[in-house]
Amino acid sequence: MHRSLTQIYDGRVAAGTLRADAAQRAVLPLLDRVRAELEAPVKKPGLFGLFAKPPEPIRGLYLWGGVGRGKSMLMDLFGEAVAVPKRRVHFHAFMQEVQGKIDGHRRAREEDPIQPVAAEIAAAVRLLCFDEMQITDIADAMIVGRLFDEMFKRGVTVVTTSNRPPVDLYKNGLNRQLFLPFIEILSSRLEVHEIVSETDYRLHRLAGAEVYFAPAGTAAHKKMDALWNELTGHDGTTKLRIEVKGRSVVIPQYHNGVGRARFWDLCGAMLGPADYLAIAGALRVLMIDDIPHLSASNFNEAKRFVTLIDALYEGKVRLICSAADVPERLYNEGEGSFEFARTASRLREMQSADWSQENR
Structure with a gap:
């Protein structure tokens, strides 16, 4: 049986490679919940599987807090431990890739370029781990809601870090009212957890x-x-x-x-x-x-x-x-x-x- 993330964390603290922090340790069971659900055997459909309702997608995690709280370290710990097809990427880099793919589908005159992009992502990974989710560009703001909705429908799980809570993403941005559905999607599909640490390491x-x-x-x-x-x-x-x-x-x-x-x-x-x-x-x-x-x-x-x-x-x-x-x-x-x-x-x-x- 594999070790829990808490056991791995405690082992590194004992070895002196990490400093113990109660706020970081409190996050580990939340990450272990995502890990366990991702690694659980996928139920095969029965005789009437063709008509069965698709399983509820696994709820991800949105970790936010100030600089130096250990969010990236926790993401590394989780990413190394979870055994499913996954990708860890900076959110900004991911959105640049997505914009490039959408442009390619538009040039091919496809009616809805977001669906094939979401399908391509879902075919490659079950888990996306994002560093530093932030929205500063209106082009990203206008597509991110539909993109994530389509990815979630296809079974992709998201774990992300951010310096801000979901409600503060794209704050004061142009046409922000069109972005608000994405905040609702995040809040329903991801468990939101603030890392409030007395020790801000930086x-x-x-x-x-x-x-x-x-x-x-x-x-x-x-x-x-x-x-x-x-x-x-x-x-x-x-x-x-x-x-x-x-x-x-x-x-x-x-x-x-x-x-x-x-x-x-x-x-x-x-x-x-x-x-x-x-x-x-x-x-x-x-x-x-x-x-x-x-x-x-x-x-x-x-x-x-x-x-x-x-x-x-x-x-x-x-x-x-x-x-x-x-x-x-x-x-x-x-x-x-x-x-x-x-x-x-x-x-x-x-x-x-x-x-x-x-x-x-």
Whole structure:
């Protein structure tokens, strides 16, 4: 008889490869329930099987919680243990694949391209394990409800992680009312569980830590690198591409809800409020390198920076940055310098140890 996920977890804690966490351990029976139902022998239809009602699909699991709660580790544990045809994939990458397949069927002039895509997925796997379910692109938002409904009808089980509860997916998105049926589908087909952990393995390291480094330079970059490695476990070489209104917004470095970019990546490009809102919706922590002095000479970049900070502030995204000067001296002269006082105040407020928790 195979070991339960709790037994595997406890074994790794005893071996010193994991730190015990009660909130993580509480998730394991929920995952074991999904595993047991997936691995149970499939009942063969009887004499009248042709007319029998199809079996109820197995209810999956939606795990959500802040960065560093161990969601990806729990998904790894589950994925390694369950013995059915399965696939583990980042949700954003999966949706990019799906959009490509749908486009192919549309070019073939098929009336309903979603059904054959769902059928193809169901023929390959019984279990889909998604990392970081998030919806930031209207194209995804408009098809995801029907796609998942068709997959569920074909017996695909979904286990997913997210930084947000289902009700907050695609929050404030364009035509969000058309997306609401997907939230209903998720809530009925997946058990929703929040991981509320006293130990936030990454963000707790920021409590009381310096998160604004000025002046930018070698010393500041070393401190930024050290925090990046703490937050990502040295695993941050992946880019995050966020689709916004048919174009891609790229965060050059990304891992598990933590992103890092230079000022010029974010404010030197032709980005607007929708882009910055999408960034804030996709991240829990953003690290920005090399914020320069702002003035009339870089007025457009300064305006974008103000918009970015507003989006991060409203989205309760933790900010870590290196800058040419302290917030109050970043923008001393030229048009817009007076209005920048509010941004400087927000930059100060966002440095407090428990700012993002206080403002949730």
